[in-house]
Amino acid sequence: MTTAAxxxxxxxxxxxxxxxxxALTPEAPISDWLHRLDRWTANxxxxxxxxxxxxxxxxxxxxxxxxxxxxxxLSQRRIRVYAIEAAGVEDLGPDLPPLLIGAKExxxxxxxxxxxxxxxxxxxxxxKPDTKIIDQPIRSGQSIFHPHGDVxxxxxxxxxxxxxxxxxxHIYGTLRGRAFAGASxxxxxxxxxxxxxxxxLAVDGWYRTADDIEPSSRGRPIQAYLDNGVLWVTALD
Amino acid sequence: xxxxxxxxxxxxxVGKTTSTAALGAALAQSGKRVAVVDFDVGLxxxxxxxxxxxxxxxxxxxxxxxxxxxxxxxxxxKRIDSLFLLPASQxxxxxxxxxxxxxxxxxxxxxxxDYVLCDxxxxxxxxxxxxxxFADEAxxxxxxxxxxxxxxxxxxxxxxxxTLRAEKGESLAKHVLxxxxxxxxxxxxxxxxxxxxxxxxxxxxxxxxxxxEGVLRSSNVGSPVTLNEPNNVAARAYIEAARRLQxxxxxxxxxxxRKGFLDRLFGRRAx
Numbered sequence: 001m002t003t004a005a006x007x008x009x010x011x012x013x014x015x016x017x018x019x020x021x022x023a024l025t026p027e028a029p030i031s032d033w034l035h036r037l038d039r040w041t042a043n044x045x046x047x048x049x050x051x052x053x054x055x056x057x058x059x060x061x062x063x064x065x066x067x068x069x070x071x072x073x074l075s076q077r078r079i080r081v082y083a084i085e086a087a088g089v090e091d092l093g094p095d096l097p098p099l100l101i102g103a104k105e106x107x108x109x110x111x112x113x114x115x116x117x118x119x120x121x122x123x124x125x126x127x128k129p130d131t132k133i134i135d136q137p138i139r140s141g142q143s144i145f146h147p148h149g150d151v152x153x154x155x156x157x158x159x160x161x162x163x164x165x166x167x168x169x170h171i172y173g174t175l176r177g178r179a180f181a182g183a184s185x186x187x188x189x190x191x192x193x194x195x196x197x198x199x200x201l202a203v204d205g206w207y208r209t210a211d212d213i214e215p216s217s218r219g220r221p222i223q224a225y226l227d228n229g230v231l232w233v234t235a236l237d
Numbered sequence: 238x239x240x241x242x243x244x245x246x247x248x249x250x251v252g253k254t255t256s257t258a259a260l261g262a263a264l265a266q267s268g269k270r271v272a273v274v275d276f277d278v279g280l281x282x283x284x285x286x287x288x289x290x291x292x293x294x295x296x297x298x299x300x301x302x303x304x305x306x307x308x309x310x311x312x313x314x315k316r317i318d319s320l321f322l323l324p325a326s327q328x329x330x331x332x333x334x335x336x337x338x339x340x341x342x343x344x345x346x347x348x349x350x351d352y353v354l355c356d357x358x359x360x361x362x363x364x365x366x367x368x369x370x371f372a373d374e375a376x377x378x379x380x381x382x383x384x385x386x387x388x389x390x391x392x393x394x395x396x397x398x399x400t401l402r403a404e405k406g407e408s409l410a411k412h413v414l415x416x417x418x419x420x421x422x423x424x425x426x427x428x429x430x431x432x433x434x435x436x437x438x439x440x441x442x443x444x445x446x447x448x449x450e451g452v453l454r455s456s457n458v459g460s461p462v463t464l465n466e467p468n469n470v471a472a473r474a475y476i477e478a479a480r481r482l483q484x485x486x487x488x489x490x491x492x493x494x495r496k497g498f499l500d501r502l503f504g505r506r507a508x
Contacts, residue, residue, distance in 0.1 A: 140387050
């Protein structure tokens with residue numbers, strides 16, 4: 001049987017995305033640091049043009065007035081600060097860019113190389129297929145995050161756990177937790193499982209909770225996929 | 238070679254302490270040297286269930302901090318010579334436990350005993366993580382209901398990631414012990430079935446302990462049920478579980494509902 005009904009309720013669309021930003025870490029004294037910055041940008045004019053810049057205040061630890069002054073100093077240099085990273089600071093007020101947490105280091109060379117590879121496929125360097133295979137059950141409370149590729153789980157996915165994949169998700173046991181496929185913006189991603197007891201299914205940000213999934217698909221092998229912005233859940237048997 | 242077994246569950250009130258006492262006593266009854274260790278610092282109960290609360294002088298915290306020797310803190314059971322209790326401290330909290338201190342105590346216990354049973358506190362925080370930290374095996378106590386099973390699933394995830402064995406890439410044997418199983422309620426579909434529980438946890442079964450008033454009765458008089466009422470169905474189930482824990486192959490029988498002659502004649506009364 002392969003019947004399914006589209007969701008009637010309009011649901012909200014949200015998804016997680018990661019971007020690469022340049023973090024500037026000013027040091028005291030600030031006038032010296034600005035001087036060094038000016039010298040550096042004189043050598044590479046236009047480096048910050050159109051690039052998102054995050055202000056990392058972990059070394060400087062300034063007061064909020066100083067932050068305002070620093071942001072305007074940078075904008076005079078055509079460096080637009082789109083977020084601020086400052087440990088231990090709760091709120092900077094509405095006039096300043098928002099606070100960011102959970103930063104990860106990344107290599108700029110890596111990104112440039114990847115984008116070159118994508119721009120120029122004739123060089124013969126194809127990106128490697130990246131599938132994550134998990135041969136153990138996913139337990140409650142575990143979170144599997146695999147932003148670039150498919151996730152294959154040979155066991156079951158427990159209630160209260162989640163899988164977030166850039167590509168498709170294949171589960172050969174029972175899915176009792178939450179599955180987010182196509183999480184980096186891939187609407188052709190799908191979710192497959194041998195037995196559907198899911199708490200939530202999502203593809204490219206479109207989601208359905210257990211309450212919105214047809215009861216007829218519970219306990220059965222299913223796939224979930226997007227068609228014209230509607231998340232379909234259909235039985236595979 | 239001593240085996241360190243953590244008795245854990247995630248959820249509270251499912252029968253960790255009762256099961257630690259019953260399994261510990263059953264292992265000792267079969268001739269093994271057994272230490273049961275209460276890790277529930279601040280909310281100690283194992284001493285009560287073992288009937289040793291009036292003989293506690295030193296506790297686990299004292300030993301980890303070097304205030305007392307292990308031999309001073311261990312309390313020998315009055316009924317079985319080879320059963321010992323290391324009580325928790327009631328006046329401290331879990332922050333008083335240090336990983337180095339626990340490592341030292343467990344290493345010392347390993348030299349003296351065949352089995353070291355660690356009674357874990359509920360939850361997934363520091364106390365529970367230190368109780369499982371040095372374990373070779375784990376008994377996961379679960380009631381056949383959804384919240385208990387989900388919490389057990391969470392604990393199994395921690396056992397596979399936060400124990401020393403897991404971090405070294407070695408295997409840690411895990412067993413599910415289903416307690417408070419009520420055959421009549423399961424037959425009416427009011428509880429998860431054994432198959433449901435095992436399907437969700439995908440972990441081997443150590444035993445099924447039927448719901449039985451003898452268990453609470455024994456706890457209240459301070460005696461593990463396997464000692465107090467050895468012929469009780471729950472006690473027999475614990476004794477068989479202890480034999481399986483030692484690697485024996487004991488066939489598992491689902492506790493059936495016993496129907497008396499009158500019950501059969503008139504049907505069951507509503508529970």
